[in-house]
Amino acid sequence: MAAANGRNIPKEDVIFGISRRAREMAEDVGEDKVINATIGALLDDEGELLVLSSVDDTFMGLEPVEYAQYAPIGGTPEFRKAAIRAALRNYEPKGQVRAVATPGGTGSLRNTIANYSCPGDQILTTDWHWSPYKTIAAEQGRSIATFRLFDENHGFNAEDFRKRVGEMLEKQDRLIIILNTPAQNPTGYSLTDSDWQKVIGILSSQEPEKRIALLVDTAYIDFAGDEDEYRSFLPYLEELPANVLPILAFSMSKTFTLYGLRCGAMICLAPNEEIADEFVRVCEFSSRASWSNSPRVGQSIIANIFADKDLLDRVTKERKEIRDMLLKRGRAFEEEAARAGLPILPYDGGFFASIPCDDPASASRELEAEGIFLVPLAMGLRVSLASVSEEKCRRIPAKVVEVLNKR
Ligand code: PLP
Structure with a gap:
């Protein structure tokens, strides 16, 4: 019924699809064997959404x-x-x-x-x-x-x-x-x-x-x-x-x-x-x-x-704490990428880092089989540092090198 109007509308959003498969695998084999580095939100080491308590308190104090x-x-x-x-x-x-x-x-x-x-x-x-x-x-x-x-x-x-x-x-x-x-x-x-x-x-x-x-x-x-x-x-x-x-x-x-x-x-x-x-x-x-x-x-x-x-000071201080945690994950990922000889693009900060590679779609499918879920882009793979613990960030590079070297 719908008019395409020149748009190319996929059946399923790529990221949500990968995330769904990651959740299904975690239910089968256990959370610790799965690294779901696809999510675009800052999660704690247990995979729960981080919400600034100062912001939440402000929300709860609102009048209708x-x-x-x-x-x-x-x-x-x-x-x-x-x-x-x-x-x-x-x-x-x-x-x-x-x-x-x-x-x-x-x-x-x-x-x-x-x-x-x-x-x-x-x-x-x-x-x-x-x-x-x-x-x-x-x-x-x-x-x-x-x-x-x-x-x-x-x-x-x-x-x-x-x-x-x-x-x-x-x-x-x-x-x-x-x-x-x-x-x-x-x-x-x-x-x-x-x-x-x-x-x-x-x-x-x-x-x-x-x-x-x-x-x-x-x-x-x-x-x-x-x-x-x-x-x-x-x-x-x-x-x-x-x-x-x-x-x-x-x-x-x-x-x-x-x-x-x-x-x-x-x-x-x-x-x-x-x-x-x-x-x-x-x-x-x-x-x-x-x-x-x-x-x-x-x-x-x-x-x-x-x-x-x-209140603003409280929000700023709390945000610094979660940012420091995120940046620590980023440094850990960079360190392990250097150790494993994995080329990555220059990461300065933020939620994501990227690994350039050929045929990212098949690379991401091969990594999925090993329990590593990354988002395939046109020219590489995106790693969400925001959604996995520092320990998991450290595990990703060597595994990616292993999978890419097998091809
Ligand atoms: N720009 C970039 C690069 C993003 O990654 C996002 C969210 O993921 C946004 C803009 C917009 O986010 P929102 O509409 O949730 O503010």
Whole structure:
């Protein structure tokens, strides 16, 4: 009955399918014999979801009116302010900052594509990327083009970025560029300040009639390392000329462990009021046309946290504890990969690391037979460090080498 409308809709989501098989195997042979490194949420060593107790306490203390009532389309005023603080922390922008509430970072991606590209356009992102970018673009009649994230020395490939931006702007008058940093999904890479300077230089040298939206997907920004240090790229965004609009897709899913509450915000750092006000107007229009208003509950939680300094300190301290645990898993994985001679992509932080390999789909099936469940991507395998213990992170590399060497 359904119309395909140019989309390629699979029978089962790849990740959920693998996760289901991992659960079935664990029931058969026992949890300790199965490593399910597919899940995109931070779990404790026993596989239980980690929820910040300070956030949970705030949730439990809400009055019904704080979650049952509709929120304004663009979010409550208190939430909008709090979202800007959460995203920018101590950085005081020079330009015009505006926030529009969205259901998670996903909503920010969706609204950016709806308003800063045209049907038929291509959106530029890195070759290693979160696969829903493609889905979100396809749903709206756009498609994804890529540039190579890494050069041969495993550094940021500014030259390929320059080339692809140039090529695409020859064909299109508008271009959305999605960069997921810091702590990218799936590689864990973070653009360095020097990478950022190159990006800004390249975008600043494009023709001023071209309209560029630079969408920085910061879904993992608070799981990369020191929260202020990892915001050092923000001032660079404000060096961009007026034809390039920086937008942050800020997700509360990981930062506040509110995955299921669908809370996030899109935040622009606009050069003037006209562009900033237009941003709010068009994004609210798109929200109205898709999910109407975003859930109020997460907005109330975040607003209450930012209204109480002690509570905010508690949240920040608790988050540091779970981040330190995650980064320890990452270092353990890197160490064992080096010991086993397994090439991995440069991991800096965040939930995932990636192993480049040939024919990832069959590699992942062969690993499944050994009780190791990883997500096959176009050019390799994604390991969720977030969902397995440090001990299991240590076990993965040698096993992957063993399976890949058998082929
Ligand atoms: N961007 C990336 C790279 C992600 O991995 C995710 C979630 O997994 C998101 C954005 C959006 O998350 P949410 O919509 O839950 O905020």
